[in-house]
Amino acid sequence: MTTSALPALSDIPEDVVPGVLRIENSDKDETTPIIMDMLRSVYPHDQIFGEFCPVQGYVAAPPREVYEYLADTRSLEEWTYSLRGFTETEEPGLWLAYDRLGDATKIYTRTVANPDAMTVDYHCAWDQGRHLWMVYLMRVVDAQVVLHKPGSVVLWTNCRHPFYDENPYPETAPAGRPVWVGDFWEMFSAGHQLELDNLKAICEYRAAHGLPIKPDWMK
């Protein structure tokens, strides 16, 4: 029986696309046990963070101001664990800093922000600034809308780019560097949570003390 007003899946010949569970091919009685089986007391780390590394948190500070702070690349100097010494390169919008996790490792960052969606994407790479393959996807959401309270929800996702497994530009690496950024992938969930906690603490302190979230030195 078709109950939809739209010609859903009419471009696909079979009634059922393998792997697609919809109420038409799997009713509630059949689907509930599938869902139950997916619920666990604990979830293997890899199941949660295998291909993607999502962290998120609530920040008691105005969302527009949190967004504007994040949208400025220099904020990374404050709330990240190890990115320091941001200076703008000759190429507009491309910043150079040092990732002190990697000893004397240069990190290049270009920030792509969308004020309407309040998304802030940091396109980064170690060692070289031509191919910014490490992408940190962030989004600030008005907590009033999603949690019914003032403040911000910050969503932050990383995708496991294959270059995390192997440095694609070994010739740009400083000689003798013992680590590669992807060596830390298994720690990303914890490390990013730590940094998100930094972000929360900094923004909440400023908000609680009447300071601008984006400090004067960044203006």
Next chain:
Amino acid sequence: MPATDPDASPLPTVSLVDVSSYLPGAPVETEYFTQFARSDRMAKNVMFRAPRGRHHVGRDETAVDMIERAVEPLRQRRGTQELSSVDVLITHTQLPDNPVLGSGPEVARRLGMRPRVVYDIHNGGCAAFVHMMALARMILQTTDARTALIAVAQNCAGPVFTQTEIRKLAQAPVPGDGCGVGLLVKDDSAPILDIECRTYPEFAGDMDFTTNGERKYWEPGPGQACVSFTESKVTKVFARGNRLVPEVALAVCDRIGVKGRDIDTFVTNQPNRLFLRNWHDALELPAERHPDTFDRCGNLFAAGIPVTLDVENQAGRLRNGSVVLMSAFAHAGDFAAAAAVRWGAAG
């Protein structure tokens, strides 16, 4: 509950020195239920995926009968004298034979006991065995009572889940009947290392007992009485159970300085296979260190822990000196409890 006075002298050690159990009647095969199932789909429901067998108490077999039979092997092992001199008797009956009477005094009469204290408790649900261990330990530690017998009779599977309408339900094949007892003594032969009992009032009231109609269960008329959850609450209760049992178990581990993965034997209540999997996963234990009797006995509710302990003990799989951790949650999550024992009752 820790002692409130830090200067008070340490409380005496209490041991769980023996366990024993009883399963009524011949095993009831799952085919008994499949003949009544409304549809094949129902049988697929994983939440209520059926055990291979279960036992059903007979229509005229009372909770007192069950307890008496569960105690018998224990009496044979320890002697009539030790049993008859028990100071404290605590019972828990899932479906009271007489709703206005507890079974404790009659149990005492049958066993030739004259306990100074009898408690028939009706809370603690599937965690009642641990709840009663906590209660018995408190009495033994704070009075001159020396021994306590705790008994749980799970007897609702036969009477309730074989009713003509109820037996058609997907969950009907899951419960089983059985009875388990434990003997506690004020000594250090098989010490209770720690107990955690937590009540969650916020989760109370999510389990109903209805006649599937307007009738109260004590009123005359049609409609068959049964425990029920609404569909949405089944998922909520499932998620709660996933969390609660490891939470109390790990709280006990933490206090006795043992990692979950170092527990020798973990015994829980056994509502279904998913919970069993999720709980030993949460403690990082291999399944073989989390024995259960689900396939033989179904969901034994409060009797699950002592029956499984007895089966494992009689099979020689509980080594004296090993750490046995018990954990369970009750009803829709209104109570959860865990206890660790340095086993000393090897069968």
